[in-house]
Amino acid sequence: MTVIAATAIAVSLFVAFQVADELLGSELRDNAENQLRADALFLATYAERPGPARIQLPPYPGSGRLVRVIGPDGSTRTPAGQPALPPASEQARRVAQGASADLMESKDGDEDGYHIYTRRTGDGAIQVARVADDSPVNQFGFGLLVIGLFCVAGGALVGRAVARTGLAPIDRLTAAAVRVARTRELDADIPDEGGGEIRRLVQAINDMLAALRDSRQAQRLLAEDAAHELKTPLTSLRLNIELLVRLDRRGTLDTALPAESRSRLLDDLGAQVAELSLLAAELTDLARGDVSDESTETLDLADVVVAAAAQARSRRPDLEVALDVTSVWVSGRPAALQRAALNLVDNAGKWSPADQPVEVRLRAEGTSAVLEVDDAGPGIDAADVPRVFDRFYRADSARALPGSGLGLSIVQRVVQAHGGRVTVARSGRGGALLRVVLPIPSARLTAAP
Template identity: 80%
Template structure:
C-alpha cells in the first residue's frame, strides 16, 4: 500500500524514468542469466571433451603396458588429475598429486565391466570435480579436472558493472525522452491553466505534437468551443429573458402604481368605476399568469438536457392521450380530435408529454371556435410520426424557419398570451430524442406541426 501511494504521488516524468530504468535492469538481468548458462554449458562441454581425449590416451597406454605398470604422467601442479583403478579396487596416482574423491559406486561398475565409461561431476563449494572413468585393461582409468567457476564469476562481475552502467544510462535517457515526449503536455497544461486563470475561452490551444497528443489538444479545443457556445447561449438567454420580462413587468408595475396612488388619495372608488376596476384586476391576473408561465418555461429550457428522468420503452400513444387530456382541462373551450395508433419509442415520458402539450397549446391559441385540433399519430417506416393540425390562419412562409426559436413570435401572435418558448422546448425535447420537428400548412389552411421520432420495432 505504501509503495502504491508513493507511486501515485510521483509525476508522469518520474514514472517514465523509473519504468525505463526498471525495463533496462530487467533486460540486463535476463541477458546475464542466459549468457551465464550458455557460458557454463560451453565450459563444461569443453572440459568434458578434454577429459575424454586424455582418458583415451591413458587407456591406450594401459592396454599396452598394463594397469599396474603403465607410467602415469607427473602432476603438473594444477589442472588435470589422473588415477588408475585396478581390478581389485586399489588405485594408483602420480606422486604429489592431490587426492581425488573416492571411487564411486557407479565408477566401480565401470571397473567391473558393467559399463564402458562414466562422466561424473561434483559441484560442491569445497571440491568440485569433473571425473571421467573409462574401462581399460581389466580395470579403469580416470581423468579429472577441478571445476573452476572463476570465468563465470568474472563474467558475472563484468555483467553487473555493465548492467549498473546501462541502468544509469537508461534512467538518463528515460528522463530525457520523458521530458521531450511530455513537452507538449507541459505546454498544454500551461495553456489550460492560463485559460482557467483568465477565463478567456477564445484562446484556442495551438495544435502541435502528433498522435494522442494532437487528439487530446483537439478534444480540449472542442470542449472550449462548446463552452464558448454555452456561454453565448447563456448570455443570449439572459438578454432575451430580460427583454421578454420587461413588458409584462412594466405593465404590472404601472397598474399596481395606479392602484396605490388612487388608494392613497382616497379616490379609488370614484376615479375607478367598478367595471374599470374589474378589468384592471383581470389584466393584473393575466399578467401574473403570463409571468408564471414564462418562469416555468424558462425553468424547463434551462435544464439543457430536457430532464434528469431515465429513458424507457413506452407507447407514444399513451403519452399523446395523457397530454391531450391535460390540454383539454386547461382549455375547456377547445376540442381535441385524436387519431392515434400504438407506436413504441425509447424516450423520457414527462419530457415527451410536455412537448406534446406545448404543441396542442400552440394550436389552441389559433384554432377558431367550433374547429377541433386534430392530433394524429402513426408509424411510418422506422419513425413515429406525430402531427398536430389546426384550422387557424397558418404560419407565414417568412416565419416558418424561426418558429422553433426561443422567444420568437410572429407579428400576428404578439397580441396573444405566451412567451415564445413553447415550441423551443418542443425542439429541445425532439433533438434530445434524436428526432426532427417541422412546420407546414395543413389541408384546412392552418398550421401543421409534425414531429418524427425513431420508433422501436
C-alpha cells in the same frame, strides 16, 4: 516510465545472464570432459602392454593434467610431486576390477574441485583429472554485470528522455486545463499536437470546451432575452399597482376609478400575473434543457396526445379540438411529450377561428410516429418560418396575442431530445401545419402485426 524501462532491462539482462552462464558452463564442462577422455585414451594405450601395475609414471611437470593408476586390488599410484587427488571412489575401484569400461566424476578436494575420468585398461584403470576452473565463467559474469549496469543506467536515461518527450503534450494539456479552470476562459483552444491517443484526447477536450462555450453563450442569450421579455409585463404590472396604491393612499380610489375601470384594471393585473407565471414556468422548463428527473419509458403516444388536448380544453373552454389518433408506441418521457403536444395545441388554438376546430392527427408511417397539428388561421409568413422555433420570437401578427414566445422552442427541444424532428408548413385549410416525427423503437416494430 523511467523505473519501468530500467526494471525491464535489468530483468532481461538477468535472464540473459542466467541462460548464458548455464550455456557457457555446460560448454566448458563438455570440453574438459572430452579432453580428459582423450588424455585417458592416450595413457591407456601407453599402459596396455606393460599393464597399469608396471607402467612408469613421469614426475609431475607442475601444471596441467593429474594422473592416477588404480590397481585391481584398489591400490593407487601417482607421479612424484603431483598434488593429492580426492580418494578413489567405490565406483572407480569397480572400473579397475572390470565392472564397467569408464566413469566420469566431479569431486571436491581440500581446496579445488576436480573433473575425474576413470578408464579401465589391462588389469587396472587409469584416472585423468583436471582442476575445475570456474574463472572463465566468473569473468564472463563480471563482464556481463558491468555491461548490464551500464545498460540499465542508459535505459533509465533513455526511458526518462522518451517519457518526458512523450508526456510533454500531456503536461501542456494539463497546464491548459488548469488555466481554463482558474480563469474560466473558454475561448482559447488547446493546441492540437502529439499523435494517436494524445491527439484524440486534445480534440475531445477542445470539443468539450466548444460545447461549454456554446452552453455559456446560450445561457447568456437566454438571460438577456428573458430580461427583455420580462421588462414589459413587469413595468406594466408595477405601473398599475403603483396607480392603485397612490389612489388608495389619497382616499380617492372609488371616485378616481369608476367600478368599470377598476374592474378592467384588476382584470389586466390578473392577466399580467398569469402571463408572468406562464413565462416563469416556461423559462424554468427551457433553462433545464434535457436535465430531468423523469425516466424514459415505452408509452402509447395516443394517450399523451389525448391528455394534452383535454388539458388545452380545460384552459380554454371555447377551444374545439378534432382528434384523429391511432395507437403508436414510442420511447420517451410522458410529461415532456405531453407538454410539447399541449404547446402545439395551444399555439394552434390562438390562430384558429372560433368556428374552426384545431385538427390533431397521429399515425405511424414506417418506422416513425407522425403527429400533425393544424389550424384554419392565416398561416405563417414565409419570412417567419426560419425563426418560428427561436426562443421569444413572435411574428408581428402575434404580438397582440397572449403567450411568451417560448412554446414552440420548448416543442423543438423536447422533440430533438427524443431523437425526432419538428417542421412547419401550410395546412390544407390555409393555416399552419406543425408536424412532429418521432422514431418508433425497433422492438415495437418487430412486435407489430
